[in-house]
Amino acid sequence: MTLLLNADLHCHSVVSDGTLTPEELAARAHANGVQLWALTDHDEIGGQHRAATAAQALGMDYLTGVEISVTFADTTVHIVGLGFDAHDAQLAQGLAATRGGRGERAQEIARQLAQVGIMGAYEGALRYVGNPELISRTHFARHLVDAGVCRDTPEVFRRFLTEGHPGYVEHRWASLRDAVRWIREAGGAAVIAHPGRYRFTPTEEYALFSEFKQHGGEGVEVVTGSHMPSEYPIYAAMAQEFGLAASRGSDFHSPHESHTDLGQLPGLPDQLTPVWELLQGRILRAPASSAPT
Known part of the structure; x- marks a missing residue:
């Protein structure tokens, strides 16, 4: 190369x-x-x-x-x-x-995380969002790391937010x-x-x-x-x-x-x-x- x-x-x-x-x-x-x-x-x-x-x-x-x-x-x-x-x-x-469906998807992600004991995830993710229309799994991941739920973002995606795990919402x-x-x-x-x-x-x-x-x-x-x-x-x-x-x-x-x-x-x-x-x-x-x- x-x-x-x-x-x-x-x-x-x-x-x-x-x-x-x-x-x-x-x-x-x-x-x-x-x-x-x-x-x-x-x-x-x-x-x-x-x-x-x-x-x-x-x-x-x-x-x-x-x-x-x-x-x-x-x-x-x-x-x-x-x-x-x-x-x-x-x-x-x-x-x-x-972009239109991201807000509703984010609310559902937060609801699923609350069911496994992780409260306030939507509000937490919003703190990392520069553009509210584009709230994404990455913003939830950053919140879960800073809240001490996971060590780093790869661990977040191993435990949450991906298919078969809490917080996965198809869009x-x-x-x-x-x-x-x-x-x-x-x-x-x-x-x-x-x-x-x-x-x-x-x-x-x-x-x-x-x-x-x-x-x-x-x-x-x-x-x-x-x-x-x-x-x-x-x-x-x-x-x-x-x-x-x-x-x-x-x-x-x-x-x-x-x-x-x-x-x-x-x-x-x-x-x-x-x-x-x-x-x-x-x-x-x-x-x-x-x-x-």
């Missing part, structure tokens, strides 16, 4: 379930040598202007980004959009509809077709996020890639903080098989929770087409004089 461009095209701010502001993320990415950056908050593009402004002020190029939750084969799958028009009305409306997200369409019609490229996380059978995974490609999806995350290094060649081969460009992103959420920092991944395999090559005309270039001295 050769790192020709240090691109990090997957991370989260306080606008969704990260712990840093867009400006703090931009500074961290720049300090770690990132040259092309994207903020990809969950189902929300409200931080895009701040992120782009901060990135360009530091001398980094920027791609608009979002991570859309979709339901596929009864599983929540994430589709990253890159290089879209952040003012596109259809995309904004679709994301608002996707129906956008369709794969709609998510890819919103991104494409806003001028961007759709990317399957961290496919190794979904624990699909080979048949289900093949169906995901096939349908994604059929709908006009163009990329897949190959090198990501949510993959083991042994998975990089697996998804490099999938990218080649389906004619998809490859993306790279840390999936960074927090200095205290994420095991991969911004800009710290290896490069993409040489034989793949980087997704940013498809988006050259959509990159927001930093002014030559903007980099700090």
Whole structure:
């Protein structure tokens, strides 16, 4: 693997379930040598202007980004959009509809946790939420750690909030077709996020890639903080098989929770087409004089 461009095209701010502001993320990415950056908050593009402004002020190029939750084969799958028009009305409306059910879901999570003796979880989770429309399991996990119920967030997800455990509440997200369409019609490229996380059978995974490609999806995350290094060649081969460009992103959420920092991944395999090559005309270039001295 050769790192020709240090691109990090997957991370989260306080606008969704990260712990840093867009400006703090931009500074961290720049300090770690990132040259092309994207903020990809969950189902929300409200931080895009701040992120782009901060990135360009530091001398980094920027791609608009979002991570859309979709339901596929009864599983929540994430589709990253890159290089879209952040003012596109259809995309904004679709994301608002996707966010719509999170509040009710959060109340049900809290009710289930109360049944096993964990009281006040909803109010506790709200203390960690930058955007109340995007309250998520991650916010509940942070509350349970700070309340002393669990040692760390991995323990929370082992004991709670996942299928078969207290606090798991299924939610129906956008369709794969709609998510890819919103991104494409806003001028961007759709990317399957961290496919190794979904624990699909080979048949289900093949169906995901096939349908994604059929709908006009163009990329897949190959090198990501949510993959083991042994998975990089697996998804490099999938990218080649389906004619998809490859993306790279840390999936960074927090200095205290994420095991991969911004800009710290290896490069993409040489034989793949980087997704940013498809988006050259959509990159927001930093002014030559903007980099700090």
